[in-house]
Amino acid sequence: MLKKDVRRQITTPLGGPAFPPGPYKFHNREYLNIVYRTDLDALRRIVPEPLEIEEPLVKFEIMYMPDVTGLGCYTESGQVIPVKFNGVEGEYLHSMYVDNHPAIAGGREASAYPKKLGAPRLFIDSDTLVGTLDYGSLRVATATMGYKHYPLDIEKAREEITKPTFMLKIVPNFDGTPKVCELVQTQITDLTIHGAWTAPARLQLFEHALAPMADLPVLEVVHASHILTDLTLSAAVPVYNYLNEK
Template sequence: MFEPEYTILPDYAPLYPQLPFHYKNYRKLSVYCRGERAAIERFLPKQFEYAGDVFEIFVLTNPEISGLTPYSEGGIVIPCKYRDIQGGYMAYEYVDTDESLCAGREIWGYPKKLADVTFEENEGKVQGRLVRKGKTIIDISVDLDDTQVDQPNLFPRLIVKRIPKADVYGVDVDQVILNEFENVVIHSRETGSAQANWEYSSFDPLAELGPVEVLGGVFVVADYTLNYGKVLTR
């Protein structure tokens, strides 16, 4: 007999299963850029402190996830600090399935939106692209020529989870969440010279992070487990 999961809607046919989610052989392309402090600080919530001028633009594809339909995603991760914890804030994140969208927003507070995601691997080159509302808001590529890049510390993830009130303007929930990846296994890691472009959109103003200096890119194939986070403020 079906037992409803009352923490997930709708009761009789939940959109996504209970955690944890196990990701296998995900393929992630990351491009690291140096930007101006003033531009980066505009993207940080008031709870977080500026922690560096090198941030990540990424596109990835998840071919196998326990309980979820495979999906692809991309976004922007900015180094930040909360109290004595340094990590990475997901300033913008885009996915191409409703399961991932709702699970990410409802459980942890990741600021996910739907977009068209393209991920391509060719001999010696990997490319990723996000298109939303007719604008190419992320367009990155890496030539796998062993160019090295110093990656900033972007883990654990630090997120602001907000849920609006239903009866008046305001929020019922405004929490800082710490989310760590578990059981990480790196199968391969390649580096190279990178390119990054974006088209300005008033709906998704990622381009306001520019102008930037592109430092290089990393292509990783790996596994990890995504589990519940830790609430740092209530």
């Protein structure tokens, strides 16, 4: 392979890349979102500067994605924290657990999504929408919500999905020192909402050393939503470089 051909590659292995180039379009992407109140000191320990915490809130989310161009079908779950950066309200993506290798590799390499291997599920159990997350063979989270009890205003649902999202992009040098250490931002702008609902919801988080969701304990469920969408992921852009700090 010529040098110019190597430069055109986006990932390895060269004979069978771990993921294809984007953009990645999602059809019938389904969200279960539960916003809950947590311990403020616990949030302060994990939210990186220069992001600012407005309220002690966390969004637990599970997303089922049955049709993604280039990536197939997968489910992911994570914790998202409302923050402010330079006066802009957004969300800090703290953790994600995913059951699809191309989505993990592409999310981490081509962008900055904090993805690890996990086993999330989103399904209907009688009259209840259920989201679960297992790490290995152990249960980490169980979320339940009444199935389509009340319509949710479409514009409010759109606001939930399209807030600016902040993530950490960290790439080490071969000696272990950081080669890239940046705060990046992305925002979904290409979005179609097919339906949105709210209902009573509950969330249980279970202690795990390597999937420490319970470090942000559930004190009170504030809001829950079930949203069906089509969307396209937008590229992430750097907004702050930690390596420029003296």
